Amino acid sequence: MASKNPIRVAVTGAAGNIGYAAIFRLASGAVFGPDQPVALNLIEVGPGLNALAGVVMELQDCAFPLLTDVVATGDLDEGFKDADWCLLIGAVPRKEGMERKDLLGINGKIFIGQGQAIARSAKKSVKVLVVGNPCNTNCLIALRAAASLPPENFFAMTRLDENRAKSQLAAKAGVHNSAVKNVAIWGNHSSTQYPDFTNATIGGKAATAVITDHAWLKEVFIPEVQKRGAAVIKARGASSAASAANAALDTLRNLHVPTAAGEWHAVAVLSKGDYGISPGIIFGYPVRTKADGTWEIVQGLPVDAFSREKIGITEKELLEERATASEALGLKL
Numbered sequence: 001m002a003s004k005n006p007i008r009v010a011v012t013g014a015a016g017n018i019g020y021a022a023i024f025r026l027a028s029g030a031v032f033g034p035d036q037p038v039a040l041n042l043i044e045v046g047p048g049l050n051a052l053a054g055v056v057m058e059l060q061d062c063a064f065p066l067l068t069d070v071v072a073t074g075d076l077d078e079g080f081k082d083a084d085w086c087l088l089i090g091a092v093p094r095k096e097g098m099e100r101k102d103l104l105g106i107n108g109k110i111f112i113g114q115g116q117a118i119a120r121s122a123k124k125s126v127k128v129l130v131v132g133n134p135c136n137t138n139c140l141i142a143l144r145a146a147a148s149l150p151p152e153n154f155f156a157m158t159r160l161d162e163n164r165a166k167s168q169l170a171a172k173a174g175v176h177n178s179a180v181k182n183v184a185i186w187g188n189h190s191s192t193q194y195p196d197f198t199n200a201t202i203g204g205k206a207a208t209a210v211i212t213d214h215a216w217l218k219e220v221f222i223p224e225v226q227k228r229g230a231a232v233i234k235a236r237g238a239s240s241a242a243s244a245a246n247a248a249l250d251t252l253r254n255l256h257v258p259t260a261a262g263e264w265h266a267v268a269v270l271s272k273g274d275y276g277i278s279p280g281i282i283f284g285y286p287v288r289t290k291a292d293g294t295w296e297i298v299q300g301l302p303v304d305a306f307s308r309e310k311i312g313i314t315e316k317e318l319l320e321e322r323a324t325a326s327e328a329l330g331l332k333l
């Protein structure tokens with residue numbers, strides 16, 4: 001057993017499809033590294049608790065060298081106790097034909113309770129990643145409900161969109177996806193998000209110089225990435241799970257390890273007005289993790305008129321989501 005203190009990760013929806021795909025990799029060391037012990041606090045509701053007992057048995061059966069202890073519970077305060085990270089996956093999932101907005105009223109209440117319990121029970125330095133949709137606005141709800149915690153420690157996941165975008169750009173350029181870098185996802189994790197090809201690079205060159213079919217970039221690539229979640233739901237009859245778990249773990253790692261020079265990753269954070277975005281919404285930005293473990297929004301990226309228009313559309317949707325959620329929950333978010 002390694003000698004460092006464990007990183008305690010609380011996971012809601014731990015026995016669900018995304019949770020199940022995430023926790024074994026967390027326990028294996030794939031996220032925080034091969035010398036970093038991990039403790040898991042697994043949280044489920046009602047019927048999920050039986051399945052969770054089976055998941056705990058499977059974790060035991062893996063005999064992971066880095067896993068120090070596992071708490072399995074239906075109680076939020078016990079679940080978030082002393083957490084360094086909270087991975088908020090549990091939410092009512094979107095079904096075919098539903099927009100994320102439909103979920104706001106249903107899931108909003110869940111995230112108020114979770115935010116309050118995190119503030120009461122987790123470490124004061126806890127970081128929170130919201131995956132359950134609509135994740136940007138759920139994150140805002142949790143952040144407001146946990147008003148005693150630093151707002152900069154709350155994140156919503158746009159990394160799945162970054163990964164999807166990289167994969168599409170690589171396929172079009174005929175290169176491996178590792179050659180594609182710096183794909184910002186602006187705004188909402190929804191069909192209005194703007195996957196920014198204008199600042200992306202492929203093999204160190206501007207993506208727009210490598211892919212000269214700009215009509216494809218504007219008219220095929222963008223909607224393909226925006227609607228990929230819906231396409232997966234249609235094909236699988238269920239929301240993406242393994243790729244969502246993978247992106248959640250990518251996000252944790254991105255925020256844990258300093259970002260390579262000149263690069264960035266996609267994550268949504270509380271807007272303070274950077275790039276002219278309205279403050280007080282959880283907005284997808286290009287972000288860098290600094291050597292001291294804090295993060296910053298990458299400044300000064302060129303935003304052309306095309307990008308500005310797309311960014312405005314997703315900003316408008318987030319402002320509407322905030323208004324809808326405020327009304328549904330009787331709160332001023």
Ligand code: LMR
Binds near residue numbers: 094160229230240244
């Ligand atoms: C996804 O992007 O696959 C998920 O967020 C599911 C969804 O609702 O689109």
